[in-house]
Amino acid sequence: MVSAVSTDASSAQSAAASESLIEIRDVHYSVGGRSIFSGLNLSIPRGRITALMGPSGTGKTTLLRLMTGQIKPTRGQILFDGIDVSALKTRELYALRRRMGMLFQNGALLTDMSVFENVAFPLREHTDLPECLIRNIVLTKLQAVGLRGAAQLMPAELSGGMNRRVALARTMATDPEVLIYDEPFTGLDPISMGMIVRLVRHMNAALGITSIVVSHDVHELSDLSDTSYIIAGGKVAAAGKLNELKGHQSEIVNQFLNGLPDGPVPFHYPAADYQQQLLADSE
Amino acid sequence: MKIVRELADNAGDFAATVGGVTLFLGRLLRQIPAALLRPSLIVAQVHNTGALSLVIIMTCALFVGAVLGLLGYDTLLRFGSEDALGTVGALGLVKELGPVVTALLYAGRAGTALASELGLMRATDQLTAIEMMAVDPMRRVVAPRFVGGVIAMPLLTVVFIAIGIFGVQLVGVQNFGVDSASFWSQMRASVELNDIAEGVIKGCVFGFACNLIAVYEGYNAIPTAEGVGRATTRTVVISAVLTLMLDYMITAVML
Amino acid sequence: MRSTRTVEISTGLFVLLGFAALFFMVTQITNRELSVDGASYDVTAQFENIGSLKPGAAVSMAGVTVGRVDSISFDQNVYKAVVKMRIASNYNRIPNDSDAAIMTSGLLGGQYVGITAGGSEEFLKSGDRITLVQDALVLENLINQLVASFMKRDNSDDAQQGAEGGQNKTEEAKQ
Numbered sequence: 001m002v003s004a005v006s007t008d009a010s011s012a013q014s015a016a017a018s019e020s021l022i023e024i025r026d027v028h029y030s031v032g033g034r035s036i037f038s039g040l041n042l043s044i045p046r047g048r049i050t051a052l053m054g055p056s057g058t059g060k061t062t063l064l065r066l067m068t069g070q071i072k073p074t075r076g077q078i079l080f081d082g083i084d085v086s087a088l089k090t091r092e093l094y095a096l097r098r099r100m101g102m103l104f105q106n107g108a109l110l111t112d113m114s115v116f117e118n119v120a121f122p123l124r125e126h127t128d129l130p131e132c133l134i135r136n137i138v139l140t141k142l143q144a145v146g147l148r149g150a151a152q153l154m155p156a157e158l159s160g161g162m163n164r165r166v167a168l169a170r171t172m173a174t175d176p177e178v179l180i181y182d183e184p185f186t187g188l189d190p191i192s193m194g195m196i197v198r199l200v201r202h203m204n205a206a207l208g209i210t211s212i213v214v215s216h217d218v219h220e221l222s223d224l225s226d227t228s229y230i231i232a233g234g235k236v237a238a239a240g241k242l243n244e245l246k247g248h249q250s251e252i253v254n255q256f257l258n259g260l261p262d263g264p265v266p267f268h269y270p271a272a273d274y275q276q277q278l279l280a281d282s283e
Numbered sequence: 284m285k286i287v288r289e290l291a292d293n294a295g296d297f298a299a300t301v302g303g304v305t306l307f308l309g310r311l312l313r314q315i316p317a318a319l320l321r322p323s324l325i326v327a328q329v330h331n332t333g334a335l336s337l338v339i340i341m342t343c344a345l346f347v348g349a350v351l352g353l354l355g356y357d358t359l360l361r362f363g364s365e366d367a368l369g370t371v372g373a374l375g376l377v378k379e380l381g382p383v384v385t386a387l388l389y390a391g392r393a394g395t396a397l398a399s400e401l402g403l404m405r406a407t408d409q410l411t412a413i414e415m416m417a418v419d420p421m422r423r424v425v426a427p428r429f430v431g432g433v434i435a436m437p438l439l440t441v442v443f444i445a446i447g448i449f450g451v452q453l454v455g456v457q458n459f460g461v462d463s464a465s466f467w468s469q470m471r472a473s474v475e476l477n478d479i480a481e482g483v484i485k486g487c488v489f490g491f492a493c494n495l496i497a498v499y500e501g502y503n504a505i506p507t508a509e510g511v512g513r514a515t516t517r518t519v520v521i522s523a524v525l526t527l528m529l530d531y532m533i534t535a536v537m538l
Numbered sequence: 539m540r541s542t543r544t545v546e547i548s549t550g551l552f553v554l555l556g557f558a559a560l561f562f563m564v565t566q567i568t569n570r571e572l573s574v575d576g577a578s579y580d581v582t583a584q585f586e587n588i589g590s591l592k593p594g595a596a597v598s599m600a601g602v603t604v605g606r607v608d609s610i611s612f613d614q615n616v617y618k619a620v621v622k623m624r625i626a627s628n629y630n631r632i633p634n635d636s637d638a639a640i641m642t643s644g645l646l647g648g649q650y651v652g653i654t655a656g657g658s659e660e661f662l663k664s665g666d667r668i669t670l671v672q673d674a675l676v677l678e679n680l681i682n683q684l685v686a687s688f689m690k691r692d693n694s695d696d697a698q699q700g701a702e703g704g705q706n707k708t709e710e711a712k713q
Contacts, residue, residue, distance in 0.1 A: 068415060097417040108412035122416045125423065330545045334552035373567050438556025445559035448567065474568045475594065
């Protein structure tokens with residue numbers, strides 16, 4: 001019984017690995033003469049939770065913006081379900097984005113609308129559904145994130161964690177195929193964090209939504225993610241299950257996963273020699 | 284040498300801003316027909332920019348009119364023709380003070396509100412979130428605000444003029460005892476429909492300019508608290524300068 | 539939906555107020571009675587000098603506006619200004635020997651054409667020309683005449699009444 005389930009899961013995993021939803025091939029991107037990615041390759045398996053991790057400033061958010069077509073790579077391809085995102089026209093890009101949902105760090109709820117209207121927003125924009133149907137969908141989605149009671153509140157009246165849960169309900173309103181979470185755990189207390197972790201897992205398990213989580217919260221992600229990519233120096237530094245990466249030979253991966261204060265990412269910002277500078281100043 | 288380089292930099296910045304605004308206007312104009320199909324959004328913006336600016340516009344109009352009454356009366360008295368106060372007040376308000384002061388007040392009240400609202404939406408990822416929901420923020424957010432503002436401005440201008448004339452009349456007729464009949468009849472004899480058309484045209488042009496600057500600065504604000512503050516300041520400064528420059532040009536053309 | 543109705547009502551009131559203000563301006567502070575929109579007929583008059591008369595100025599009889607100046611042109615054959623006036627059709631009994639004068643309303647007011655009725659039994663009709671005219675008063679000419687007349691008196695009175703002449707001169711200076 002138990003073995004049957006595990007083989008089932010592993011065969012599903014291999015099938016999913018072969019069939020990836022998002023494929024990033026040899027992507028180069030630089031802004032203002034500074035190179036951010038130089039030959040990035042990774043694939044996001046369908047129906048799984050993938051973690052994108054890395055030290056601050058490695059361009060994790062930039063990678064999300066590339067995947068969603070907000071910016072275009074200088075070289076390379078980004079394939080979403082076989083479609084090259086960077087080659088799309090505006091109209092086609094918008095059609096593609098209806099298949100994606102993105103959760104922003106601070107929720108990004110529209111501040112001039114109530115919680116209810118925020119969740120109803122994508123429905124009103126994209127469909128001509130009658131009001132009673134919209135109401136049902138919105139209440140269902142709010143129920144899923146546990147905030148049906150807060151429907152009439154304004155975003156300013158919500159806590160950070162509630163904000164993100166409403167944003168998740170809003171993102172789910174149009175039933176996307178992939179959910180992208182940009183730093184979903186930052187600045188939350190343990191209770192809210194636990195709620196978000198539960199929701200991410202639930203969305204993935206119950207609805208089979210492909211999930212991409214960008215974070216540097218190693219502890220939470222080691223439980224949550226199926227696959228992890230650690231990005232450093234414009235490339236993928238390590239890939240695989242997070243628990244198995246702990247003893248990785250790469251120094252940067254080691255430093256990152258174990259939270260070491262000094263290593264390839266130096267404690268000291270590059271500077272002239274300390275003693276020399278002190279002596280020079282005293283002269 | 285340093286000054287020359289700074290001047291060149293500034294000229295470059297200026298050209299870049301002009302180009303940026305022009306391209307932005309192109310994108311904006313293309314979205315306006317779609318935005319017009321959602322009148323409820325525009326009504327909400329007419330309310331935000333127009334109805335909410337009404338109190339400040341009316342108060343200022345009353346005082347501008349009253350000052351015009353005081354100064355006009357004092358000056359005209361020297362020529363013994365204080366009956367012409369109606370003419371002076373009405374022409375001054377209709378052709379110049381009404382549209383210009385309304386535009387300056389509008390930039391300060393509604394323009395900054397627009398710029399900071401959009402800037403804040405940019406800073407808190409709301410605009411990106413809308414884009415990620417496959418909705419063009421230009422159509423859904425910017426265009427209704429722009430159209431609402433462009434509708435509100437001429438209306439505010441005519442309200443300003445009417446209240447301003449009431450202010451002139453209050454000081455001239457009620458306070459200084461200028462003959463009411465000659466006040467109105469002299470005004471009627473000298474104000475032409477063309478003059479009113481000039482005032483309304485100015486109101487429309489200034490409304491277009493002030494709202495364009497406000498939404499441009501807000502939409503393109505640097506997504507930080509400081510960036511939003513800068514966008515707000517720039518909105519007021521650029522709107523004021525642009526209003527006065529356009530005012531000169533329109534006056535020269537319509538003279 | 540935070541009180542959509544309140545927003546709609548206040549917006550509606552704002553728009554109505556705007557149009558009310560526009561209506562007030564168009565009807566109350568411009569002189570709509572001046573415009574002759576209905577049936578009308580044209581008469582012309584030639585003046586040596588029209589001063590600062592402009593198209594659109596009033597044409598009045600006994601202080602009542604009966605029409606307005608339609609156009610002003612210069613006739614090179616007679617070297618005179620030709621003023622074409624449009625008069626409302628209900629004023630159709632203006633004697634054809636009436637006199638047209640260019641007057642000024644108040645010290646700073648604009649100029650208008652004042653018509654004084656003549657005694658003829660025949661009335662002006664479309665295309666007629668008013669022959670009796672009185673030019674605009676030009677302030678410079680007036681002062682020149684005044685100065686000339688004082689000069690003359692000064693010269694003749696100079697011998698006997700030097701003191702009085704001096705007084706006159708100060709009056710001239712005031713002018």
